[in-house]
Amino acid sequence: MQKISIAIVGWGNVGRACRRAIGECSDMVLKGVVRRPSSLSFGDPELQTTKVVSDIKALGQIDVALLCIPSREVPQRIKEYQALKINTVDSYDEHQNIASLRRELDMTAKVKKTVSVFAAGWDPGTDSSVRALMKVVSLTGRTTTTFGGEQGGRSMGHTVQVKSIDGVKDAVALTLANGRGKQKRKVYVELKAGADIRKIEKEILSDSYFKSEPTEVIAVESIEPYNTLHHSAEIERTGMEVKQTYTVEGTNPEFTANVMVASARACMRAVRKEEYGVYTFIERPIIDYLPGNSPEERLEGY
Amino acid sequence: MQKISIAIVGWGNVGRACRRAIGECSDMVLKGVVRRPSSLSFGDPELQTTKVVSDIKALGQIDVALLCIPSREVPQRIKEYQALKINTVDSYDEHQNIASLRRELDMTAKVKKTVSVFAAGWDPGTDSSVRALMKVVSLTGRTTTTFGGEQGGRSMGHTVQVKSIDGVKDAVALTLANGRGKQKRKVYVELKAGADIRKIEKEILSDSYFKSEPTEVIAVESIEPYNTLHHSAEIERTGMEVKQTYTVEGTNPEFTANVMVASARACMRAVRKEEYGVYTFIERPIIDYLPGNSPEERLEGY
Numbered sequence: 001m002q003k004i005s006i007a008i009v010g011w012g013n014v015g016r017a018c019r020r021a022i023g024e025c026s027d028m029v030l031k032g033v034v035r036r037p038s039s040l041s042f043g044d045p046e047l048q049t050t051k052v053v054s055d056i057k058a059l060g061q062i063d064v065a066l067l068c069i070p071s072r073e074v075p076q077r078i079k080e081y082q083a084l085k086i087n088t089v090d091s092y093d094e095h096q097n098i099a100s101l102r103r104e105l106d107m108t109a110k111v112k113k114t115v116s117v118f119a120a121g122w123d124p125g126t127d128s129s130v131r132a133l134m135k136v137v138s139l140t141g142r143t144t145t146t147f148g149g150e151q152g153g154r155s156m157g158h159t160v161q162v163k164s165i166d167g168v169k170d171a172v173a174l175t176l177a178n179g180r181g182k183q184k185r186k187v188y189v190e191l192k193a194g195a196d197i198r199k200i201e202k203e204i205l206s207d208s209y210f211k212s213e214p215t216e217v218i219a220v221e222s223i224e225p226y227n228t229l230h231h232s233a234e235i236e237r238t239g240m241e242v243k244q245t246y247t248v249e250g251t252n253p254e255f256t257a258n259v260m261v262a263s264a265r266a267c268m269r270a271v272r273k274e275e276y277g278v279y280t281f282i283e284r285p286i287i288d289y290l291p292g293n294s295p296e297e298r299l300e301g302y
Numbered sequence: 303m304q305k306i307s308i309a310i311v312g313w314g315n316v317g318r319a320c321r322r323a324i325g326e327c328s329d330m331v332l333k334g335v336v337r338r339p340s341s342l343s344f345g346d347p348e349l350q351t352t353k354v355v356s357d358i359k360a361l362g363q364i365d366v367a368l369l370c371i372p373s374r375e376v377p378q379r380i381k382e383y384q385a386l387k388i389n390t391v392d393s394y395d396e397h398q399n400i401a402s403l404r405r406e407l408d409m410t411a412k413v414k415k416t417v418s419v420f421a422a423g424w425d426p427g428t429d430s431s432v433r434a435l436m437k438v439v440s441l442t443g444r445t446t447t448t449f450g451g452e453q454g455g456r457s458m459g460h461t462v463q464v465k466s467i468d469g470v471k472d473a474v475a476l477t478l479a480n481g482r483g484k485q486k487r488k489v490y491v492e493l494k495a496g497a498d499i500r501k502i503e504k505e506i507l508s509d510s511y512f513k514s515e516p517t518e519v520i521a522v523e524s525i526e527p528y529n530t531l532h533h534s535a536e537i538e539r540t541g542m543e544v545k546q547t548y549t550v551e552g553t554n555p556e557f558t559a560n561v562m563v564a565s566a567r568a569c570m571r572a573v574r575k576e577e578y579g580v581y582t583f584i585e586r587p588i589i590d591y592l593p594g595n596s597p598e599e600r601l602e603g604y
Contacts, residue, residue, distance in 0.1 A: 126435050133588060162365060250541075
């Protein structure tokens with residue numbers, strides 16, 4: 001079986017973690033990293049042995065591009081890559097837009113004969129699968145997802161959003177449990193010289209990433225004491241006859257990257273079956289995310 | 303959208319629970335129950351308003367037959383129904399035979415243009431999906447499944463097997479946790495007059511359902527004090543950077559039935575796409591198990 005050739009697009013926490021995850025997969029090969037032209041010249045010791053380009057076309061034939069860029073740049077990038085007939089995987093994370101973006105992007109995918117596995121991180125992504133499975137086990141019932149626990153966890157999407165605001169030098173956005181199925185956020189911000197924390201706070205609080213949960217914005221000299229890569233979630237479903245819980249905790253970019261890299265496998269299995277389109281994580285069979293060539297191999301542990 | 307017409311085959315704990323589960327699904331209709339000819343005449347108040355037959359052909363057009371019969375009768379019954387072009391769902395539970403039976407039965411399904419969702423209960427079934435998802439989140443690591451906890455749970459497959467032994471009047475087989483990822487079994491047996499408990503014990507201990515775990519066989523006057531429908535499982539995966547746990551507990555026939563009924567939906571979605579074959583639970587997209595006509599509806603809560 002030919003190896004799946006991968007491009008990592010973006011070199012933040014998730015891009016780096018994807019490189020590590022690809023290294024664990026004997027069925028994949030990393031062809032290179034795509035970065036902004038302005039970042040190309042920054043020497044990065046991790047990239048000594050990896051081809052770094054500013055245009056994915058310079059990498060030659062790519063099976064799947066892993067979009068490790070800010071969530072809000074994902075839809076546009078999928079469109080650009082569809083035009084180039086490049087399949088993609090991303091961990092787009094704004095839940096409320098997923099169904100409509102999926103429908104919009106799906107039409108071009110079918111025309112251009114590409115596959116995208118969309119919104120395929122841990123949440124949305126594998127957590128979404130757990131929520132769907134829990135409904136299968138107990139059709140009636142109520143599901144809650146609680147992020148971050150008492151100590152809080154790093155929300156990558158939210159952190160990236162705050163960092164993009166004018167006047168912000170560095171930031172970390174933490175998500176903390178605020179009772180079952182509810183959360184609150186704490187955003188620690190290092191300011192650039194002359195920046196106005198009230199203006200930044202206003203911008204944060206009005207953003208769709210933040211406006212539905214209680215959010216505290218705190219200016220700090222250094223985000224270091226608050227910085228963490230740890231995150232966690234607890235999903236619970238209570239039905240009439242059944243109670244289910246799922247918890248996941250660990251280093252956030254690692255699990256996002258693991259899910260994205262496994263999704264590259266499901267992506268290529270769809271391409272081989274000519275099932276072109278844009279699919280959320282739960283729209284492809286779980287077995288397609290697992291390594292192994294034969295069903296027997298992939299049913300190990302079933 | 304036309305409703306999925308269902309036959310329940312077998313009228314034990316799971317068959318009864320399937321009827322209740324179908325009642326919750328507005329996209330399904332129960333056409334009747336198939337029982338052994340010897341059982342047809344037994345009046346059952348639950349079956350007053352349901353057609354009961356000994357041959358599925360007497361029910362007319364059926365989309366999916368839910369095979370609520372002893373696991374070991376499932377492969378043969380799938381073959382019979384494939385010949386009649388009837389799609390099936392079952393909760394076959396002998397893990398070690400699943401991959402080979404799937405391959406064997408799949409060939410006829412493709413010829414006869416039927417779909418079977420195979421080994422689609424809670425374990426194997428939804429638990430298998432959880433184990434597969436946990437691997438996606440953390441490719442390296444170790445997964446353990448522990449059944450029954452300290453108080454023990456009713457294993458339906460094992461109970462049915464013991465009840466089929468000559469000289470057994472009634473029985474219940476409990477599974478108890480025996481350290482992480484390990485279990486032991488306690489089998490309570492009511493004997494028929496003149497039956498030899500040592501002979502029955504020997505038969506139980508040599509059966510593939512029991513031979514890999516420590517099993518205690520206990521003759522009792524009445525199984526009533528030990529009888530329960532409760533069961534539970536805890537799945538854990540510990541990887542380098544991620545720890546995940548999933549627990550499910552409740553009334554065993556209820557969750558088996560819920561999964562089987564949801565699988566009828568995935569079965570018919572495969573039929574409509576003409577993707578004939580025999581599929582384990584993880585080989586169909588999770589979204590196909592959920593009710594709702596549009597992707598938008600089924601992506602609710604994604």
